[in-house]
Amino acid sequence: MADILSGKEVAQALGEKLKGEVDQLKSRGIVPGLAIVIVGDRPDSMSYIKGAQKKCSEIGIDCRLVQLPEDLSEKEFVSKIHQLNEDRNVHGILVMRPLPAHISEDRVKYEISPLKDVDCFNPANIAKVMSGEEGGFAPCTPSAVMEILDHYGIELGGKRAVIVGRSMVVGRPLAMMMLRRNATLTICHTKTVDLAKETSRAEILVAAAGKARMIKKDMVGSGAVVIDVGINFDENGKMCGDVDFEAVKDVAGKITPVPGGVGSVTSTVLAKHVIRACRMLIDSEA
Amino acid sequence: MADILSGKEVAQALGEKLKGEVDQLKSRGIVPGLAIVIVGDRPDSMSYIKGAQKKCSEIGIDCRLVQLPEDLSEKEFVSKIHQLNEDRNVHGILVMRPLPAHISEDRVKYEISPLKDVDCFNPANIAKVMSGEEGGFAPCTPSAVMEILDHYGIELGGKRAVIVGRSMVVGRPLAMMMLRRNATLTICHTKTVDLAKETSRAEILVAAAGKARMIKKDMVGSGAVVIDVGINFDENGKMCGDVDFEAVKDVAGKITPVPGGVGSVTSTVLAKHVIRACRMLIDSEA
Structure with a gap:
């Protein structure tokens, strides 16, 4: 009978460690922030989002849901992404996929800042995963x-x-x-x-x-x-x-x-990536 | 006794096919162009360049050597790359690596236009190789x-x-x-x-x-x-x-x-990529 590798146990241990890191950041007046972007309201996406929001809240990450109408144009979508790239309170951006057919993933994926791209949407991060280069975000x-x-x-x-x-x-x-x-x-x-x-x-x-x-x-x-x-x-x-x-x-x-x-571990990893993105921003401004 | 897979034979067959394609393009007044960029004059790079120039000349590709001084700044290097990105007679750009230590490959690789990046320097092309997406250039x-x-x-x-x-x-x-x-x-x-x-x-x-x-x-x-x-x-x-x-x-x-x-096949593949980059430019303007 095999030993059970419990995702719940891993998520709890990692979550506690991350909570400690967020507490330290908060004592310096910094709150790590995640923006989850969804176009429309696919039920499976909404269910994932609920889990991520709950995990972020437990760890102390400010999680903002950016829900956009299904008929949003590609141009409007890109402009929203650019706005989040610039937003100093947003350290991580998660774009829920699939996007509606009229928004081309192959075009818009280049628009998200690689430094905030916590689930590896931008090819710059895909390339880093392939080369093993540090400082990127894997999915x-x-x-x-x-x-x-x-x-x-x-x-x-x-x-x-x-x-x-x-x-x-x-x-x-x-x-x-x-x-x-x-x-x-x-x-x-x-x-x-x-x-x-x-x-x-x-x-x-x-x-x-x-x-x-x-x-x-x-x-x-x-x-x-x-x-x-x-x-x-x-x-x-x-x-x-x-x-x-x-x-x-x-x-x-x-x-x-x-x-x-x-x-059971993915949303905690998402939180980990947001905190790392937050630290990267702080380090780049130090 | 194994059959020999002759690179020379492959290069010759591919080269002849490519020459036919270039002749067709030339009949329309288009000459595919490659710019090979080298900073300094490393002997192994220069030897590779000679082979590439010879192959391009056989096939009918206009091959330009852009030899830059060893003490060129990163900023000057990037500006040269941007100039080649804009040059309508240049369809492919090959940057000889390694670059001197004061020019960061990790920074400058993003600057080369993915559409002219015939040897997969830009992470956008690395990501395409990883995902199997069409329209990129593999090394x-x-x-x-x-x-x-x-x-x-x-x-x-x-x-x-x-x-x-x-x-x-x-x-x-x-x-x-x-x-x-x-x-x-x-x-x-x-x-x-x-x-x-x-x-x-x-x-x-x-x-x-x-x-x-x-x-x-x-x-x-x-x-x-x-x-x-x-x-x-x-x-x-x-x-x-x-x-x-x-x-x-x-x-x-x-x-x-x-x-x-x-x-024996790599320089012919380089020529193939230049011709494809040239066609991509024509198609994008059609």
Whole structure:
């Protein structure tokens, strides 16, 4: 029976540390601020926003919701982003995606200040993730995976890490982040011929394919660390990950549950990024 | 005995195709132009430049050398780049690196127009390589690897590809490019524990570690495609790759030699990128 890697525990420990940092900043008269920008009111986005607002409030970050009408023009959207770039009380900007079709993500992503881009929307930050350059912001979900590994002291150096999934929000950036920590890294996906053969070799296996319970027991090596990034709902409407948890927990060495795993850490990572953006601003003015 | 994947053959075929395209453009009064910017006169850079100039001249591209004094300030350098961004006769800009220490690559890389950035200096293009977005420019060396694979009809989809080396000029961008073509991709490096075990599994093996003849016969699977990106000089001053060619050719299915392999294709890829930049400008004005 595998050890459980509890996202909740990681979020709590990190949250407490961050709260201490915010208290220190507040004693100097500085309140870290996050602006969450949403165009329209997609229910899944609104639900994520509620979680982020709650987490920010717990930690002491000023979280402002900038809700814009669905029929806003691209030009008006960009002008709003520029305004937030200039706003001295806003240290982090999170743009909820997808944007409506008439606003081109490929155009507007360049407009957000890289220094406030706490969820890696601007290509300048994507490039930093790829090159391993310091001072950028990686997307919150792969960063949450790294937080969990670090919290539990799981070393990556020289380990065979296998990531299933190659999205721009998880698989690819996480590959670059794990590579930077010296993992020998394999990326698998829907076109991989013998997936079980690849995943079975993993000392650290990350499931980020977005397919309910696709990672079965016979696909996991004995004692492997299994990180489940998936958030799916099964035929009974029950939330589940990309890993068949009940079966895989008998063979894995350590495993994250769903819910209570990676997803529990992302909003705390978002808060961490806002505080870092705030510090970067202070340092640049020192 | 492996089939030889001849970079010279690839360069010749591609060069002829490009020459045809340039002739067409010239018949419309358009001459594709490349500006190569060098600060100082590093001998290895000057030797690369000579090769690029020769190739451009064969294909019909107007190649201009912008040689700047070693003591040029960063501000003057940036202003020169801006001038080339605006120059309507310049479609591609290649900045020779490394730059002198007083010019920060991390600052100036943002200044080159992404539309003229034919060797992927600007993070906007690095991000496009990572996301697989069309319309950007990948670095010339990994692009040369892809040209060789394509020329010889070597399919990547579902294949196990292993890259040894994780540099920003070859390993990382090539990983993203091969991933986009649906390879199952592994990246190895100096911290990989059992390198031979990983490389032996490769159906397509790319050596980009920069270490003379480090890939030995027992590290290569029977029938594998072996692409050697290394350019090294052995103890006798003889040019050699990262692969022990004489031994590995007996086990590999196909193999690139050094010299006459990947290195023979890069300047032709540079020309290809200049012509594409030229077409992009025409299309944007159409």
